[in-house]
Amino acid sequence: MGSRGVGQVRELFTDARLVATRDLRIEARSRVLLNQVAPFALLVLVLFGFALDADQRTLRTFAPGLFWVTVLLAALLAVQRSASIEHADDAHTGLRLSGMAAASVFLGKAAAVFVQLIVLEILLTVGIVVLYGSEVDDPALLALTAVAAAVGVATTGTLYGALASGLGARETLLPILLLPVLAPVLIGATRSFDDALGAAAVDGWAWLGLLAVFGLVATVLGALAHGAMIED
Amino acid sequence: MSVVELRGAVALLGRFPALAGIDLSVEAGETVLIQGPNGAGKTTLLRLCAGLLRPTAGDVVVLGHDLTTERRAVRRRVALLGHSTGLYGDLTVAENISFWARAAGLSGADAESRAATAAGLMGLDQRLLSRTVNVLSAGQRRRTSIAALAVRRPELWLLDEPHAGLDQAGRNAVDSLISEAVGAGATVLVSSHELERVRSLSPRVVTVAAGMVVADSSSGDSATEGDGEQGGGPGA
Incomplete structure (x- = not known):
């Protein structure tokens, strides 16, 4: 890679950091994650408990699936919030005119959503331990699965958030577009958590590999495709 | 040197021709007042010049770049003040x-x-x-x-109703900004209904109606008075 290429890569990540820092600052100030998304997610966990009749053995068995369904539902809110930051007062037009690479915007926004999802996953992990009585057998697998799945959800969500915003109906359209695409993450992360929480005898590390590949592909495709999504 | 050069430019908003074959040439350092009725195509014209819209037909060259193929090359060099604040x-x-x-x-x-x-x-x-x-x-x-x-510090300012919502001090600040920008060599296109105010900054007035330039004071056209309320197209 020549010096020009190095400069472009540096600019890409400098701009991405600028966008991520801005989104996280907005989140820290508005507290949408802490005051709305996290309570919603914890409420869903509690409701699952009611629906399954508070049987701890059943809850422990299904905790991985319930955990990830809850993460995906909460992620919808986080992604919608991320997209609305740009569209609330037409700031996305300014971004298009700034000359900033669309890939930088994508990576920055996805990174901010990723951080929020990690916070959410930590809260929900505490939630399933306390509410469902789950026990962590393999903390490393649990942590890596949480990170890999969050990458996949954040990148795919950011891309589809931009797509739904461009189509002008993001609140109603996003779940329909995004949830089917995230089915591999739901399946892989649930299987991996089955292993990490000792809920079922599966090879969680193999499923973690699938999640890692999904996250990598989603990141690359998102960075390449985001420009087309934010154009009129 | 022309900073903006439009020849028969057409821009569609959905199916509607917001710009229906517009011709306009703006030289470096000029300040041009774009006037016309609501829906005449003033905003669309500014967005086209900013590289936010792709021309459907005609030639659109801004800052030396053909906007049919090089819209992104122009964007960092222009500033567009629209109806939203973008904040x-x-x-x-x-x-x-x-x-x-x-x-x-x-x-x-x-x-x-x-x-x-x-x-x-x-x-x-x-x-x-x-x-x-x-x-x-x-x-x-x-x-x-x-x-x-x-x-x-853009080379081309595209200002859509820059005085709207401002108090007297704010309006004066906008006028100072325009004067400073032009003094620094920038080119300014201003869409405004505050004709008298902007005319003090701009000797050239271009009237747009139904997506076309119907009068241009630089070519000696006389139809530049008033707000051209005789009709407007569907463009914003």
Whole structure:
């Protein structure tokens, strides 16, 4: 890679950091994650408990699936919030005119959503331990699965958030577009958590590999495709 | 040298021709008032020149770039003030201006220096700089928005109703900004209904109606008085 290429890569990540820092600052100030998304997610966990009749053995068995369904539902809110930051007062037009690479915007926004999802996953992990009585057998697998799945959800969500915003109906359209695409993450992360929480005898590390590949592909495709999504 | 050169430019909004074969040439350092009735195509014309719309037909060359194929090359060199402010409500005024300076590629001290200059130009004092945009009045937001554009020192200013919502001090600040920009060699296209105010800044008046230029004072056309309320197209 020549010096020009190095400069472009540096600019890409400098701009991405600028966008991520801005989104996280907005989140820290508005507290949408802490005051709305996290309570919603914890409420869903509690409701699952009611629906399954508070049987701890059943809850422990299904905790991985319930955990990830809850993460995906909460992620919808986080992604919608991320997209609305740009569209609330037409700031996305300014971004298009700034000359900033669309890939930088994508990576920055996805990174901010990723951080929020990690916070959410930590809260929900505490939630399933306390509410469902789950026990962590393999903390490393649990942590890596949480990170890999969050990458996949954040990148795919950011891309589809931009797509739904461009189509002008993001609140109603996003779940329909995004949830089917995230089915591999739901399946892989649930299987991996089955292993990490000792809920079922599966090879969680193999499923973690699938999640890692999904996250990598989603990141690359998102960075390449985001420009087309934010154009009129 | 022409900074803006449009020949038979057509732009569609959905299926409607918001611009229906417009011809316009603007030289470097000119200030041009674009006037016309609501829906005449003024906003669409500015968005086209900013590289936000792709021309459906005709030739559109801005700052030496053909906008059919090179829209992104133009964007960083223009500033478009639209009807929205383009600000982040949960950030302070200072954070907003600083963000847009850095987004334009300015680094550290340079970004902060230009942000301070632009804020001063628009009369944003220290008390306002530390407030979040959500709590500002519409006029204060408008001033912040203009300051956020000014940090970029664009070669081409595209201003859509820049005086709207501003008090007298704000309007004067906008006039000063336009004068300074032109003095620095920039070109300015202003869409405005405040004809008398803008005419003091711009000797050239272009009248747009139904997506076409119907009069241009630079070519000796006389149909530049009034607001051309005889009709407008579907374009914004």
